Amino acid sequence: MKINNIINSNFIKLCLILLLILFTKNLYSNNLQLKIIGNKNLDEEFIKSIVNLDQDLEDDELVNFIIKELFSTGYFNSVDANIDNDLLTIILNENPVINKIQFTNNERFKDEDLKLIIDKSLIDIDIYNKSTVEKIKNLLIQYYKNYGYNLIEITHSTKKLDNGQIDLNYKIFEGEITKIKKINIIGNEYYSTRKIKSVLRSSETKFYKLVSGTSKFNENLIFLDERKIEEYYLDRGFKNIKVKASVNEFIPDKNQVVLNYYIDEGLKFKINEIDIIFDDNITDIGIDKNEILEIIDLKTNKPYNKSKIDKSADKIYNFLLNKGYIFIDVNSIDEEINNTVKLTFLVNMIDEIYVSEININGNTRTKDKIIRRELELNEGDPFIPSKVKKSRNNISQLNFFSKVDVNTISKNNKVDLNIEVKEKSTGEFNIGVLYDSYNGAALVSGLKENNIFGVGRYLSLSFNTTADNAGLNFEVVEPYIFNKKFNLIYNLNFESNDYSSSYGYEVNKQTLGIGSRYDLTDDVSHFIKLDYSIDDYHSITSSASDSISNMSGENIQFTLTNRLSLSKLDTGFRPSEGYIVKWKNEYAIDNFMRNKISYDKYYNFNKKIFSYRTEFGNISSLSSANVEDASKFSLGGRQLRGFDKSGVGPRNSSSGYIGGNNLLSAQFDYQIPISESENNMLDLVTFFDIGKIFSNETDPTNSTESVRSSIGSGINFNTPIGPLSLTYAIPIQSESYDKERKFVFTIGWVN
Template sequence: MSNSFQKMRKICATRSLLRSGAVFPAVAMAWMAMPQIAQAQQYSFSSVKVEGNTRIEPATILNYARIARNKPVSAADLNAAYQRISGSGLFEAVSLTPEGSTLVIKVQEYPTVSVINFEGNKIIKDAALGQIIQSRPNRVYNPAEVEADAQRLSQAYAQDGRMAARVTPKVIRRDNNRVDIAFEIKEGKVTSVERITFTGNRSYSDRRLRQVLATKQAGIFRTFVKNDTFNPNRVPLDQQKLTQFYQARGFKNVQVTGVSSQMTRQRDAFFMTFNVIEGQKYHFNNVSTVSEIPGLDAAAYDKLARIGNGQTYSPQAIDLAVTRMEQQAIKDGAQFVRVDPRITEDPRTQSVNVTFALVRGPRVFVQRIDIEGNTSTLDRVVRREFRTVEGDPYNPREIANAADRIRATGFFKNVDVSTKEGSSPDQRVIDVNVEEQPTGSLGFGASFSKTDGIGLNASLQESNFLGRGQFLGLSLGTTSDNKTSGIKFVEPRFLGRNVKFSFSGIYNTSSDASNTNFDTKRLSISPAFEFPVSERGRLEVRYKVGQDEISNVDAGSSPILQREEDTLGKQTYSGPGYTYTYDTSIDQIDPRYNMKLSFSQDFWGLGGDVDGGITSAKIQGERKIMNEEVTLRASLEAGAVHTAGGTTILQRYNGSQVRGFESYGIGPRDLSAGNQDALGGNYYWASKVEAQFPIGLPEEYGITGGVFWDAGSVWGLNDTLGVGGAEVDDSMHVRSSVGVSIFWNSGIGPLRLNFAKAIKKESYDKTQPFDLTLSTQF
């Protein structure tokens, strides 16, 4: 702004004046001598001339100016014209200069961006950075946009854990009014979370609460573990997880009042402190159901609450009860029924009374469901998670449950489900906005055991195959003696219903593996359907076709194996089967407990060479004690196989279920044969008890300890005639072992070391004092 106009602003107290060059100096000097009334002076221009433009048409500039010819124009009008032209973002410099009856508008256009470069980046590649910024080559240079791009790049590095990253934009002038833009990047080191602490936690230790958070402390594998980098966007999620953890354990009024994050002086790490007010632990006292709808009997719904007196308070228990009651109302044909849980608490007794009120909700319908953001995933994959369709009564709770089911698919990074009014007040439109994430993986892994040695495996998995929500997996594995391959396909919602269809196939070969002296081939394919039969129970029905082959039995092996090769060496089997599973984790209210039961049978004889079947059962439970620092596990399993023409060793059990013993290390054995061959058994049982607990190491190392006790047996043969007709002992001899374990959630996968001691065994058993298992993808 010129000095003359600054003086004029002081004299006239004008709020808006023309900037430098807005009015030629002679007019400005004349205005300086005028009294305050001079601000009302007006001008009129017979013509408006535009200069300096090369790309932008004069008509476009005149449209921004809005200066009419031969019409009165005030100083405020000229200032407004300047602001409009300058604010268009098209020009680097603008001036408005009256020359007699002509107004000259001079502009200097922003240059065109020729090239955009990134310098100094190593962690994030150019292609990824180019997707973050808004500036593009061959577009008009915009300084504000370039500065915003620098901020976007800094934020991208911050989300990757590099809070000290610095991005400086540089503009290089070229000929023909063009510029190059270079973003100079100093990536810095990863800003990790050095320590996470808590204040106010009395019931649970810092170690236990750290397990709840999505953010983790930096450990020895901080280079590979991304969750130990500081990400401010993850803090609200951590607060929510912490609140839900406490509420699920009865702390109804828990509060996470704040999170303090302090950066170290070196700017390479953060110390995080979560402030917790636990409050009192509550339990359910009186739970009842009332109906405020004429003709609707509350007694029929009361039993659906399934909340016992004295049970630990949990919001999930209330939500499940409400969902069951509302679903029952729909089955009963009662529309627009809402269940209103009315909660009253008694701080004196630390109890909660809940009254489930059946009330009539508003007559509102779902007009339509709009899905946006999905580029690869088909709409029907999202839509099938809704139990509501267009025209159904609108139920807010069911919409929220559908949103949770969409998130649970794992196909999307973000899921936002909102509701707005439709074409009329009694109509609702459900908007679903999703952000997709990668769902495929290519894995290479390694495994090791004393029996099979070092193994390598590779897998290719896609959980959202062709955007249809289907799973496709291929796997290959090999050890020194075994080769395995498999394929699996799963359609979780067959024909749009809550029925899972799967198809699996395997092909395995072995050569003198696992205490055996023969070669094997196993091939099978199995289509299956799985569907719910209760809230926690599911039933799978299948049909399986396969072929087992035993060959190249060593000449010094047991006559039993030689006869099996001669008479049953290559067998084809075919038949139906089923598996029933009961899993409390599906809707478990108390997260400290979990139990799973399974029972399965397969029947052979509908084609093929084998007539018989196999039956197995397993029950396993888990409980967390000592403020959930220690996990106890126990299981009991058993199985039996029977065929009319006798079984082969491939169909019998090998005893690998009992730790401390090798595969085919227990069970019937022909000691008279030269190889002292293991024969396997038609029956088995195994019992396991295990405890896992911290051993004092920093939890960021991911190392815990354990102890276990196993017992079991393998027994029963159809053919017991060994060398020289001697009887092979196939009785049920109990074996047992004890041991210690080291669990390590390492940066390359979960690893477990077992050190076992057989305390009850037969003289001919093959023990395995040490076993290391490593299953990983990297």
């Protein structure tokens, strides 16, 4: 028993001694002397800051740990270390310092542009290593791909300098821009292929779009178009819409792709009930739900509309904000009942969290302030999740970026917002030849840039010419004047028009204008503009009216134009549902006042579109003289099919058109899709037009103020060179002196 006690006692002592040795060794390791060999460019104190000796490790493990830590920095080509007699020796072979980065073979972008995107990235470009080289290479490749260069290849080489530094050179093989040959829309039942394509930002390559940003293949832009289609359906009742895009085919020899958009529409829903539920913490403030329901733009028995739901949530938030509730969030949920939806807005109190920093990355071209002005919150504001979502949507709608991501980083009661964007091409150049029966062949070309100099400024230059007319227009739109959502517009326009066959004169016009366009509400917009014009009337024939003859030579005029519009259309281009009301007022100082009101309405019956348009116009003199004939209303052409341009109304002779002080017209169209095939898209159109010109102050030779009308039909057909239209109209009511044009042929986009 005694022997066992002795053994146990000795064993315990031995264990304590071993533990003491290990503990002492760890303490000793933390007090190692450090010697660094081989550092030429990096400061010794900097290296010591990387080496963490406070580790509970054996010598060999500590050495391996330190080697890995130093290697991970990317500053060293090789690292060795050893411990001998309490001395830790680290032997380094530094990676060379990058003296400069150069580029060769780059034609699309200047060296300065490529250096700028590298400088704006978070890549450490001071030290040469494999990781840095690859990061820069991938950054450049992605930048080129954002502009459609999907065949981009980049290699690199180095040049060692006498001081041990290196020059890093990237050789760029840009290749050609990958174009979209064809876009297939698959699975759409309710909306036509043409309608869905009008929603896309991408477009098919056409010969008249020589340099078009929308026909370049960009994966990020394709995914953005997925969302555009989804948004279109979500605002029209299809709350379960699903869209998937894919590259169906790549044609290497032509560097073109064929895209497929697969659509699962689902059911169309209507809203059958709207409710608001408040957080328990705010139920005692006496807010009347009906008062809130009156301010939102949603009604029962109307189609589900995601945009209106989001806007209604914003209105509820602002309403409660005015009541003193800052830290609230408003979201919506819906419950499906057959093909109807019960919509509920949830109003919740949230934690008092503020926005600390807002960081924007990836905007190599667009200025920070252009992005920041789209944000719904700023540094120091309460953090409201719904406002973050809306800010992201605002940035996306600029159409400057192929990708927009917003991430949040929480710290205590504050949140940082990190906004990551990817630039895309925002310029476009188009050229083409058009033809229509009214004007003959026309050469048209246009250059536009939506984000010139990266400040969100819009610039366009367009030119068109026919046998009788030519025009050149330069326009600049400056957004956010006075830090408000006001667009300042200024333009310079030159026109040369030959009206010899209709009015008996020719005129050259020069116009300098400045104006503003802004939204009064979500659906109502206002445009105001002041024009200074010089009209030079010449080559006046004997058939011209006295009013025209008296205007021979230069005529200077100041004109103030106001336009007000209320739009409930599903889309501004080729609408299929909704309505739009327009009012236009022109005040020509000391000359005339002209007003025109129009109303357009569209109905969609399973891709069959019925529409009608009504228009009324009046012009009155502001002086003792009669209104000049050149300023009066005319009727005919596309406004009254079956008749020529200015073919209806008062005239003295075949080439002596007078016009009238009042205009009244209406058009009724019914469009039926005959074929939805991509290669054979065909629509049948039937129409009825009616109108009249009346109340002329003078007494023209032919001035019967009777109603004119016509009926007809036509086809719209997509061709590789643009849309083709054939219409045939028969005048029902006409006068003997009217100029008729029953058959009209049009090819290309003609306004």
